[in-house]
Amino acid sequence: MNWLESLTLKSPAGFWNPLLWLLFLIIFAIIGYIIYSRGNKGYKPNTEQVKPFISGNAVEDIEQIRVRASDIYWGFIEALKGYYTILMRMHTGDMRDYVLWYLGVGAIILFILVGGV
């Protein structure tokens, strides 16, 4: 079984073998299929049967009810609104503006380094 051992990566925490991983993947896929095949045959896709139960209320569009990642930062953004307003004004999306900033900041750094302030 040298070839099997050559595929095994050993570490102080355990080992990793892609063939073993594949074997488990197949076993779990078979278990999954058995559970799936024993499911309710009368199931109707694309009907109310597949929608979540919210006490009989209609399910709103996911865009309306989801929590966006930006919602987590709401307080942070609200507290630093003044700072962000300036930052957003600076981010015009115009490459010429960014080159101008690059040249301007570069000139200041050069002045500090060469000018010996």
Added chain:
Amino acid sequence: MGKLTNFKRSIWVFHASGGSCNACDIEIVAVLTPRYDVERFGIKLVGSPRHADVLLVTGAIPRDFADKLRRVYEQMPDPKAVVVVGNCGTSGGVFYDSYNIAGPIDEIIPVDVYVPGCPPRPEAIIDGVVKAWLKIEKLEKELEKKERGEKG
């Protein structure tokens, strides 16, 4: 009364109360108490219609609740049965012909079993659920037969 021939699984019941005075609901709760203890028969109340075989409805159903009841019924997997508990749901009861009532319930969703009473006794409710169970067994067999026919 018919006989249950196929005890493949227990029956799960979802209870929807629309405009009920709570008397029927209290009797439904009574069937879960140690005195009646329906869970020993495999009859169990569940929290979602998506897990239920039987829909137990109480109340005369106000107009605002009609679409919600319809949605609850549609969310139940097939085969399914509906049991109406109490006079209000069966005929409108004391609210019959009232301007704000969308019921009786059989005008909103198909009903299989009626349990009249104001409120009905817990024994009557259990009897109603068992009748629904018989109906579900029949529907299940039809469904299996249909599937076999489709495969063959």
